[in-house]
Amino acid sequence: MIDTSEQVQQKVNHLYKSHYGKMVSSLLYFSQSIDLESAEDLVQDAFTAALLHWREDGIPSNPAGWIFKVCRNKALNKIKQGEKVRGFFENEDFDGIETKFSESPIDDQQLKLLFACAQPDFSPKVQVVITLKYVVNLKVEAIAKILAMSIDGVDKLLLRARQKIRDEKILFTEPDIFFLKYRIPIVHKIIYLIFNEGYKSSWGKEIIREELCEDALLMNKALLESGIGNKETAALHAMMLFNAARFKARFGSEGELLDLEQQDRSLWNRELILYASKFMSDSQGGPISSYHYEAAIAYLHCMAKDFRSTDWISISKLYHQLLENSPNPFVEMNYAIALYYSGQKQKSLDILHQLQQKPFLNQYYLLNAALGKINLLEGNYSKARTYFTKTLQQTDSQLEKDYVQKLVDGMED
Amino acid sequence: MENFLLLIREDVKKESLVSEEEFDANIQKMTKWVEELAESGNYISGEPLKTTGRYVGKDYILSDGPFIEAKEAISGYIFIQAENINQAAAIAQNCPEVLDGRVVIEVRPIIEIDND
Numbered sequence: 001m002i003d004t005s006e007q008v009q010q011k012v013n014h015l016y017k018s019h020y021g022k023m024v025s026s027l028l029y030f031s032q033s034i035d036l037e038s039a040e041d042l043v044q045d046a047f048t049a050a051l052l053h054w055r056e057d058g059i060p061s062n063p064a065g066w067i068f069k070v071c072r073n074k075a076l077n078k079i080k081q082g083e084k085v086r087g088f089f090e091n092e093d094f095d096g097i098e099t100k101f102s103e104s105p106i107d108d109q110q111l112k113l114l115f116a117c118a119q120p121d122f123s124p125k126v127q128v129v130i131t132l133k134y135v136v137n138l139k140v141e142a143i144a145k146i147l148a149m150s151i152d153g154v155d156k157l158l159l160r161a162r163q164k165i166r167d168e169k170i171l172f173t174e175p176d177i178f179f180l181k182y183r184i185p186i187v188h189k190i191i192y193l194i195f196n197e198g199y200k201s202s203w204g205k206e207i208i209r210e211e212l213c214e215d216a217l218l219m220n221k222a223l224l225e226s227g228i229g230n231k232e233t234a235a236l237h238a239m240m241l242f243n244a245a246r247f248k249a250r251f252g253s254e255g256e257l258l259d260l261e262q263q264d265r266s267l268w269n270r271e272l273i274l275y276a277s278k279f280m281s282d283s284q285g286g287p288i289s290s291y292h293y294e295a296a297i298a299y300l301h302c303m304a305k306d307f308r309s310t311d312w313i314s315i316s317k318l319y320h321q322l323l324e325n326s327p328n329p330f331v332e333m334n335y336a337i338a339l340y341y342s343g344q345k346q347k348s349l350d351i352l353h354q355l356q357q358k359p360f361l362n363q364y365y366l367l368n369a370a371l372g373k374i375n376l377l378e379g380n381y382s383k384a385r386t387y388f389t390k391t392l393q394q395t396d397s398q399l400e401k402d403y404v405q406k407l408v409d410g411m412e413d
Numbered sequence: 414m415e416n417f418l419l420l421i422r423e424d425v426k427k428e429s430l431v432s433e434e435e436f437d438a439n440i441q442k443m444t445k446w447v448e449e450l451a452e453s454g455n456y457i458s459g460e461p462l463k464t465t466g467r468y469v470g471k472d473y474i475l476s477d478g479p480f481i482e483a484k485e486a487i488s489g490y491i492f493i494q495a496e497n498i499n500q501a502a503a504i505a506q507n508c509p510e511v512l513d514g515r516v517v518i519e520v521r522p523i524i525e526i527d528n529d
Contacts, residue, residue, distance in 0.1 A: 120496035120497055120499070120500055121496075121497065121499035121500055121503065122499075122500065122503050123495075123500055123503035123504040123506070123507050124449075124453035124455065124504075125449060125453075125504075125507050126503060126507070148445075153512070156512075157507070160506070164503075186496070189453060189454065193452060193453060196452060290454070326454050327457070328451040328454070328456055328457075329451065329458075330448060330451045330452070331451075359459065359460055359461050359489075360440075360443065360444045360447045360448075360459065363440050363441060363444045364444055364448070394441065
């Protein structure tokens, strides 16, 4: 039976989404003489070929295998055209690899590629984009959307990364065991940044964002299971799980943003919190990293029965230690907020006002939102209104605007 | 991790032609970039600089300096930490003001003095 053109298109789209990154990475691993750019071209070609042939002949019984074989043949041709002919693919068991593809969403190959993306020569942003493209398998459009970049911007960033890979002969290969250890901190950072992107509330309840958190968790789990991970990996895992446990409660029935105080804590996933605690105890006994502090903060939030009985004193102490570990004004802001709720109101306001003097922070919507909220709680409505007005101008997210507007409207009554 | 100073240089005359809205939009973009750098643990601190100041040397006590003549002036600095000079340069390359072609950034490693 010949499949309709529409069915073929659908099948190819589906395969492209699920297999593109894996096919590119497979080509990179099977032959060192294929660089990233040509691997991508080959896979693109193979998908185009599938679209054309399947319309004529119907979809084959093993569609992924079909495309993979075309990739292999095209790669072989490419290698033969070069000066050196090396029989890279001759002894490989492709059928074995194809079944491996479908078994698990994450496999060693992906983990290897994750380590390859953790290039200390790229900026963290570029590392994240490359990982999202080649390990998580996202399209440029999706990456642009979730990182709030233009499609053109992502394209340019990838293009520059490819140029750099070519010009500086950066090998996208699995680093040896010594190198692997050296790259673990960067791998952690990439996973952490991807999780954060997924977690940021400003985007609302978009499925793709939750998927990012899941991807980060899957990659980290693979890292733990591979035996390469360390105590920090466990701490990072605990931190992500504690936060993921609260995911469902962050938005109201209308999809509106709910702050920690308003959230229905019965919606928090108890099993996940319990599961996270296991990783937290696994993470003990080594040096204490930023992930340990963040995990402990998230743990204390999860353990609190309600907003008021939260252990704000311990949380503010943990933020203080986090600051000692890696000083940064954005963490300082969270420290000040925790201080306010722990009762140290003057110290909190002093820090927030000091932060306002910093060039980038006074343009930062969350700082103005925090100052607005604190003034609201203190009954200084006119000051609160001024800060909220600034916040409204500084965020583009409709969800956040609605949230702030509600606070402003609440003061009118 | 090593420390680097990013010196932001821009065309002073062009900058004075920018509208207030554009200026605000640019600052928002920079704030987002700095927030990302803080999240990734690279950002340490940063300040904008006025593009005029004083110039001192042995033979001229005070002057408004040669920089007032210069087309480009240092308009700010950002202090970061990065894995190596390549990463520091890649970070600077992704600064929104650089991407839009409004500034150039000079990336200078800080010399670490061994106390041992």
